[in-house]
Amino acid sequence: MATVQVSDLRKSFGALEVVKGVSIDIRDGEFLILVGPSGCGKSTLLRMIAGLEDISAGRIDIGGRVVNTLSPKERNIAMVFQNYALYPQMTVAQNMGFSLEIAGMKKAEIDKKVAEASEILGLNPLLKRKPSQLSGGQRQRVAMGRAIVRDPDVFLFDEPLSNLDAKLRVQMRAEIKALHQRLGSTIVYVTHDQVEAMTMADRIVVLRGGCVEQIGTPLELYDHPENMFVAGFLGSPSMNFLRGKIEGQSLLLAGGERLALPSLPMAEHGGDVVVGVRPQGFSVGTQDGARATIKVVEPTGADTHVLADIGGTEITCVVNDRVDFAPGEEVRFSITSKQVHYFDPTNESRIG
Amino acid sequence: MTAIAPRREDDALQLKPRRDPFLIILWIILVTFALVWIAPVVLIAFTALKSNAEVMATSAFTPPQEIAWNNFSGAWARGNFETTFKNSVIITVIKVPLGLMFSAMAAYALARIRLRFGKLLLLFFLFGAMIPFQVMLAPIFTLLNGFGLIDTYPGVILPYLAFGVPYQVFILHGFFKAVPKELSEAALIDGASHVTVFRRIFLPISLPVLAALLILDFVSTWNEFAMALVLLQDRHMWTLPLGLMSFQGQFSTDYGQLNAAIAMTVFPAVLVYMIFQRYFVSGLTSGAVKG
Ligand SMILES: Nc1ncnc2c1ncn2[C@@H]1O[C@H](COP(=O)(O)OP(=O)(O)OP(=O)(O)O)[C@@H](O)[C@H]1O
Ligand SMILES: [Mg+2]
Numbered sequence: 001m002a003t004v005q006v007s008d009l010r011k012s013f014g015a016l017e018v019v020k021g022v023s024i025d026i027r028d029g030e031f032l033i034l035v036g037p038s039g040c041g042k043s044t045l046l047r048m049i050a051g052l053e054d055i056s057a058g059r060i061d062i063g064g065r066v067v068n069t070l071s072p073k074e075r076n077i078a079m080v081f082q083n084y085a086l087y088p089q090m091t092v093a094q095n096m097g098f099s100l101e102i103a104g105m106k107k108a109e110i111d112k113k114v115a116e117a118s119e120i121l122g123l124n125p126l127l128k129r130k131p132s133q134l135s136g137g138q139r140q141r142v143a144m145g146r147a148i149v150r151d152p153d154v155f156l157f158d159e160p161l162s163n164l165d166a167k168l169r170v171q172m173r174a175e176i177k178a179l180h181q182r183l184g185s186t187i188v189y190v191t192h193d194q195v196e197a198m199t200m201a202d203r204i205v206v207l208r209g210g211c212v213e214q215i216g217t218p219l220e221l222y223d224h225p226e227n228m229f230v231a232g233f234l235g236s237p238s239m240n241f242l243r244g245k246i247e248g249q250s251l252l253l254a255g256g257e258r259l260a261l262p263s264l265p266m267a268e269h270g271g272d273v274v275v276g277v278r279p280q281g282f283s284v285g286t287q288d289g290a291r292a293t294i295k296v297v298e299p300t301g302a303d304t305h306v307l308a309d310i311g312g313t314e315i316t317c318v319v320n321d322r323v324d325f326a327p328g329e330e331v332r333f334s335i336t337s338k339q340v341h342y343f344d345p346t347n348e349s350r351i352g
Numbered sequence: 353m354t355a356i357a358p359r360r361e362d363d364a365l366q367l368k369p370r371r372d373p374f375l376i377i378l379w380i381i382l383v384t385f386a387l388v389w390i391a392p393v394v395l396i397a398f399t400a401l402k403s404n405a406e407v408m409a410t411s412a413f414t415p416p417q418e419i420a421w422n423n424f425s426g427a428w429a430r431g432n433f434e435t436t437f438k439n440s441v442i443i444t445v446i447k448v449p450l451g452l453m454f455s456a457m458a459a460y461a462l463a464r465i466r467l468r469f470g471k472l473l474l475l476f477f478l479f480g481a482m483i484p485f486q487v488m489l490a491p492i493f494t495l496l497n498g499f500g501l502i503d504t505y506p507g508v509i510l511p512y513l514a515f516g517v518p519y520q521v522f523i524l525h526g527f528f529k530a531v532p533k534e535l536s537e538a539a540l541i542d543g544a545s546h547v548t549v550f551r552r553i554f555l556p557i558s559l560p561v562l563a564a565l566l567i568l569d570f571v572s573t574w575n576e577f578a579m580a581l582v583l584l585q586d587r588h589m590w591t592l593p594l595g596l597m598s599f600q601g602q603f604s605t606d607y608g609q610l611n612a613a614i615a616m617t618v619f620p621a622v623l624v625y626m627i628f629q630r631y632f633v634s635g636l637t638s639g640a641v642k643g
Contacts, residue, residue, distance in 0.1 A: 052537050073543035085534035089556040098552075099542035146542070 002063030002076075002153035002186055003028045004049065009058035011044055011210075018044050020210040021058070031180050031187045035197045035233070036207035042190040045207070046156050049188060050079050063153055078147035079156040082163065084139045086131040086146075093118075093127040096145045117149045120179070137168045144176070148183065157189040161196065173200060194234050198222070206230050223339070228348040231276050231341055237305060240282075240315040242275045243345060251275055255311020257290035259335055265342040265351045273351065274343040279305070281337025282317035284325075289334030294325045308333065396618075400424070400611035407607045423612035430603065431613050435588055436595030441620075442505060443591060444573045447512045452566055454513065455520035456558075460550045462521070463528035464536055474525060480518035485511075489582055496583060503586040511583065512573060520565050527561050528554060563631035571621045592617045 004026040011019040018041045026032050034042045047053040049060055051072035060067050067075050087095050096117060097110040105113075118124050121141045131139055140160060147155055160176075161169045177200050180187055191197055197204050198218045206213040206221065206229070214226045218234075225231035225239075232238045244253040251259045251273075265273065283289075290310050298305040299322065306317050306325065310333060317333070325331060342351040399407055400423055401416040410417075427433065461467065462474050485492075492511050493502070501507030531554065539549045555562070577593040584590055590598075599613050 050537075050541060052540070072537075072541045077541065079538070079541050081534045081538060083532065083534055085532060085538040087535070087539070087553060089553075098539070098544075102543045102548060146538075150542075 003061075004154055004186060004188065005059070005061040006045075006049070007059040007061075009045070009048060009060065010056045011041070011048060011053065012056045017056075018210050019048070019056075022207070022210070022212050024205055024212065024215065026186060026188065029184045029186055031177075031189065031200060031202045032205065033189045033191060033197045033201035033203075034205050034207060035191055035194060036213075037233075038192060040207045041210040042192070042207055043158055046079075046158050046188060046190050049154070050077055050156050051075050076150075076153045077156055078150050078152035078154075079158070080140075080143045080147050080160045082159040084131075084143040084163075086139060086142055088131055091128050091130055092123060092134070092142050092145075095131070095142055096123075096149050099146070099150050113149045114145075117145045120148065120182070121145050121175075136164055137172065140164060140172060144179070148179070153186065155185055155187045155189075157187065159191055160189075161191070162193070169196075176200065195236065198234060204234075206233055224350070225276075225341065226350050228274065228276065228343050231343070235278060237279045237316045237318065239276045239278055239341070240313075240317075241343070242277065242310070242313055242315070243272060244275070245271070246273060253290065253311045253313065255313075257292075257311045259290045259310075259333070262335060262338050262340060272345050274345045274348075276341035276343060277315075277335055277337060279316045279318040281335055281340070282315070282319075282333050283336045284308075284317060284319055284323065285332050285334070287332060289332035292331055292333045294327055294329045294331060296327060297323065297325055396611045396614055399607050400615045402608050404606060404608050420608055423608040424616065427599070427609040427613040427616065430609065431595055431599040432587070432590075433592075433595060433613070433616065436590050436592045437616075439505075439584075439589060440574060440592040443508055443512070444570060446505070447509045447516070447573050448566060448569050450509075451513050451516045451569060452520060452562060455517050455565075456524055456555065456562065457550065458517070459521045459524035459528050460546075460554055463525050463531075464549075464554075465546060474521075477518045477521045477525075480514075481522055485515050485579060489579065492579075493582055503584055503589045505589075508580060508583050508591075511579060512576065515579075516569055516573070520569070523565065524558065524561065527558055531557065559631045563628040567625050567628050570624045574621050575617075 004024075006022055006024045006026070009019055009022045010017065022041075022045060024032070034045060036042055044053060048055055049062075051067065051070060051074075055068050062075055062077070087098065090098065093111075093114050096114045100110045100113060114127070115124075118127055121144060123138070123141055123145055126134060126138060126142075131142065134142065140163075143160070157176075161172050164172060173196060176189075180200075189196075189200065201218055203215060203217055204221055205215045208229055214221060214230045216224075221230060222234050225234070228241060232241070242251060242253060242259065244251045244259075246252075246261070246264065247258075249261055249264070251261055253259065259275075261275070284306055292308040292310040292315075294306065294308050295314070296305075296307040298307070303318050303320050304323055306319060306323065308315055308317070308331065315333070343349065344351050395412050398413065398416055401419050401421075402410070403418065403420040403423075406417060406420070458477070462470055462477075467473065496502055496507050496511070499507075501510070535553060536549050539553050544552065575593055576591070577597070580591045580594055584594065596613055596617050600610060603609060
């Protein structure tokens with residue numbers, strides 16, 4: 001268990017800068033998730049914390065100790081790789097005990113630690129098998145087992161669930177979260193799956209193009225996104241952005257349609273604004289609201305996703321009842337959500 | 353016509369899937385090559401077991417009537433095999449494992465440790481594999497002569513090493529490069545040094561390649577002739593191929609003993625092949641990483 005401080009961290013591959021001054025304070029025992037689109041530098045950042053990648057500039061402290069020049073093994077961290085990276089010629093038990101063996105621990109003690117870890121992860125019946133004789137989920141668990149036997153200060157996970165099928169992913173998500181509660185250790189977890197981030201994290205760091213966009217708890221980020229990128233990244237389906245002018249209590253869209261707004265931005269805003277509305281924040285009907293044309297209707301079983309076109313802007317809305325609109329049909333949209341988000345269309349940041 | 357056609361389709365359903373003609377041709381070619389290759393082996397084996405009288409009387413491919421084991425003891429004594437065999441064993445047993453170890457370590461360093469001139473170094477090794485040793489024979493002789501190493505074990509082992517290492521490095525480097533990067537990174541995080549990663553991870557998973565290289569290198573070292581001929585002048589330092597050559601020159605009419613000598617020369621290579629071929633199991637890295 002330890003804190004991790006990342007201060008103004010930079011990384012360049014040749015002329016290409018992929019991490020551009022990232023600062024994060026990770027608390028002791030915190031489950032921190034790094035999210036962002038592909039290629040934004042998540043893995044690079046994690047690998048720098050692990051010591052697998054040199055640091056171009058900046059500083060990393062683990063447990064109050066500067067680790068910039070320390071090798072991976074001196075940092076007392078454990079890492080779970082996306083492709084598990086199990087030692088193919090060793091059994092599950094040997095895989096898990098390898099680090100302890102290298103550390104010079106006694107055989108009996110290694111066996112005890114491995115037994116403890118395999119108990120937690122339900123690996124007992126598999127201890128004698130080779131990785132090639134395991135399923136994807138079991139390999140994933142062995143990779144975690146290899147990490148937890150060591151009692152590291154910090155766990156690093158790089159998209160550990162992305163190779164699993166949807167059902168197993170949900171199950172492992174719960175297991176990892178339970179594991180975190182049980183061990184109380186600091187975890188830095190990389191994913192590009194916003195659902196994973198929302199459900200598991202204590203705090204989320206949203207990265208884009210090597211820069212931090214916002215840091216906060218899942219609900220802070222969901223309710224108060226600092227900019228359109230964060231707003232659009234979290235939540236599924238993603239937030240709708242409607243561009244127009246505010247006139248009185250409503251939004252005048254480019255096509256001439258009007259949408260009544262539940263609230264106004266704090267600051268007076270004369271020019272164009274972008275209004276962000278979650279897909280769950282609309283109602284679709286035939287009576288009043290802005291005119292829209294149905295494009296696609298996707299029933300998911302629990303609810304229905306309706307894609308429509310309001311004056312040239314495509315919006316997605318999620319309705320609870322089973323609606324039966326035909327594509328091309330004209331309907332009326334209104335905003336029911338109490339909370340809408342206002343953004344400045346030029347710099348995409350939050351207004352008020 | 354119309355009545356027959358459906359029946360033939362019926363038959364086709366019953367029978368095994370039709371064989372690919374390409375495979376049949378391939379098989380024929382393989383069998384032909386195998387025959388060409390086996391014929392001399394059978395010839396040597398049969399002749400080695402026949403007395404001289406029988407060799408003259410029967411055709412080459414008739415099995416021996418009476419097995420003449422004394423061909424072997426005769427050849428062994430007359431051909432001074434005791435000395436040449438001992439020399440060959442010493443040279444091979446030192447050179448082959450040592451060379452393979454050097455190659456594996458060099459290949460690991462080139463594939464996995466970031467070196468400033470790594471690429472250049474690799475190119476240098478490849479260059480070594482491309483130079484035919486015949487070109488180098490005279491300079492090597494001069495060099496070894498200068499060091500007083502002619503007619504010594506190091507005097508052959510060192511050049512053998514120098515000419516054996518490059519192609520092994522080349523092959524092992526390719527293999528090590530293909531080992532997923534995460535595997536060594538995981539080991540580094542687990543606290544392993546490069547030595548441990550090499551010994552505990554890379555060597556075990558490259559056993560099939562190492563076994564193949566060991567067999568190839570054993571055979572080529574065991575049978576090496578030209579360099580030994582130049583570097584070993586003293587009869588007491590001769591290796592088996594040199595001894596065999598001289599034996600052939602002296603006793604070429606004694607077919608039985610000559611072939612017994614050949615068989616004895618070849619036998620250790622066959623033995624080594626049999627011992628190490630069981631490591632040719634594929635898929636040692638399977639399960640390491642997904643996809
Ligand atoms: N060794 C390298 N040499 C050069 N460029 C690299 C190297 N490793 C990563 N990059 C570049 O750095 C950027 C960030 O890569 P990184 O692997 O951190 O992305 P990521 O956020 O983990 O993406 P993903 O979600 O796809 O895994 C990418 O543009 C990538 O091309
Ligand atoms: Mg990545």
